[in-house]
Amino acid sequence: MxxxxxxxxxxxxxxxxxxxxxxxxxxxxxxxxxxxxxxxxxxxxxxxxxxxxxxxxxxxxxxxxxxxxxxxxxxxxxxxTLLVARSGDAVGAGALPKKLIEARRLVEVGVAELAAARRSEGDLEAITEALERMKQSGDDIDAIAESDIDFHQAIMAAAGNAFIAALFDPIRQLVWAARRQTKGYPQIRARAIEAHTRILRTIRDRDPESARWAMHDHLTQTEEDLDSLFTEDSEDGWANPLREA
The missing domain is CATH 1.10.10.10 (Winged helix-like DNA-binding domain superfamily/Winged helix DNA-binding domain)
Incomplete structure (x- = not known):
């Protein structure tokens, strides 16, 4: 073999x-x-x-x-592995991360709304725990990225629709890599924690409309952060995480 x-x-x-x-x-x-x-x-x-x-x-x-x-x-x-290729050959210019944000915005804004309406106390504990781990991760980029993903997946679970989580599971590694890259910048990390705190608050308060906008604003800020990264350091581009193992 x-x-x-x-x-x-x-x-x-x-x-x-x-x-x-x-x-x-x-x-x-x-x-x-x-x-x-x-x-x-x-x-x-x-x-x-x-x-x-x-x-x-x-x-x-x-x-x-x-x-x-x-x-x-x-x-x-x-x-x-194939999603990278299917996204075209402009990955180095930041095309793939932006397409991931587009996909996430289409789904996660609605997911946040559902989570605010349907969440259980157990769901709220899982979302809160993931955010606390993110806050306590210090400069451990892998831990920050992992807790970030856990936060969003806990929200998907709270939405009570298994099809949503199933659709996003295949791109978990790509999303993890994009988050790992942006979370290496303290100012971006601070904005993300602030945005996650707002999202948690709206879900805790069972406010679906505010949850939609909190998630929308968070993803918009994430897209702007990506744009700034590729503008400042465009020659590095975005490394394909599936080829770095």
Missing amino acids: AKTGLVDQLVGDLVDDIVRGVFPPGSVLPSETVLAERAEVSRLTVREAITVLRTKRVLEVKHGRGTFVNSISHWSPFDP
């Missing part, structure tokens, strides 16, 4: 090549031998990477004809 790290790396490299047009949709991949030499890995690693990409519906093997690249529209829609 090939090493998992090598397989994952090759999977990512092949997806990147497909997005960049090296192997465009509809084309036939080179042979296992050629791919192995190109990537300096074994044929077994290539074979396992192709199997992974077939499972994700990126590739299709047509017996007697070769391994074909599928159109991006056929790829598994909720696979975190």
